[in-house]
Amino acid sequence: MKAVGLAAFGWLVPGGAYLLMRRYLQFAVFAVLVSATFAAGLALHGGLLWPQSAELQGLDTFTAIVFKGGALAKLFVGCPYLLALFFDGAHTFLDGRLHEYGTTLLALAGLFNLLAVSSALELRKVND
Numbered sequence: 763m764k765a766v767g768l769a770a771f772g773w774l775v776p777g778g779a780y781l782l783m784r785r786y787l788q789f790a791v792f793a794v795l796v797s798a799t800f801a802a803g804l805a806l807h808g809g810l811l812w813p814q815s816a817e818l819q820g821l822d823t824f825t826a827i828v829f830k831g832g833a834l835a836k837l838f839v840g841c842p843y844l845l846a847l848f849f850d851g852a853h854t855f856l857d858g859r860l861h862e863y864g865t866t867l868l869a870l871a872g873l874f875n876l877l878a879v880s881s882a883l884e885l886r887k888v889n890d
Contacts, residue, residue, distance in 0.1 A: 765883055765886065767782075768782055768783075768879075768882060768883060768886060769879055769883060772875075772878060772879035772882055772883075773838065773840045773875065773879060774840045774841050775793075775840065775841055776792055776793045776795075776796035776797055776800075776839065776840060776841070776842065776871075776874075776875050776878065777789045777790070777791070777792030777793040777795075777796065777875070777878050778793075778840075779878060779879050779882030779883070780792060780878065780882050783882060783885065783886065785882075785885075788878075788882075792874065792875070792878040795874055796839060796842070796871050796874045796875045796878070797842060797871075799867050799868075799870055799871035799874060800839050800842045800843070800846075800867070800868060800871035801842075802864075802867050803863075803864045803865065803866070803867030803868035803869075803870075803871060804846060804864065804868070805864070806861075806863045806864030806867065807861055807864050808861060808863070808864025808865040808866070808867060808868040809833075809861055809864070809865050809868075810836060810843070810846055810847060810868065811833075812830070812833050813826075813829050813830060813833055832865065832866075832869045833869075835869040835870075835872040835873050835876075836865075836868045836869055836871075836872045837872060838872035838873065838875050838876045839868070839871050839872045839875050840875060842871075843872070
């Protein structure tokens with residue numbers, strides 16, 4: 763399997779790279795981990811959208827870059843992120859009382875999925 767296809771499927775389906783490599787236990791662990799973390803982030807009203815300039819007003823440049831990096835990390839979740847946007851789960855960046863916890867969990871879910879993809883690609887290199 764080509765590395766690009768493995769990475770693309772691993773991004774789209776949480777833990778999907780392991781599924782293509784027939785490592786079913788690792789697929790199940792990462793699929794449950796990413797999905798549960800993402801669902802908890804949505805339940806706590808985490809913001810899915812890119813931060814608007816009005817929301818970043820008054821922040822220094824470094825803090826604004828960190829917020830944008832966190833928003834980028836949410837994209838790494840893949841299909842659950844796209845489904846949440848499609849079914850109007852998209853809240854503004856600063857929405858809800860518990861938005862900080864929810865947004866942190868959404869970014870963490872993206873980083874977990876990125877970890878799964880990079881780990882699967884590394885295993886592929888070792889096995890070849």
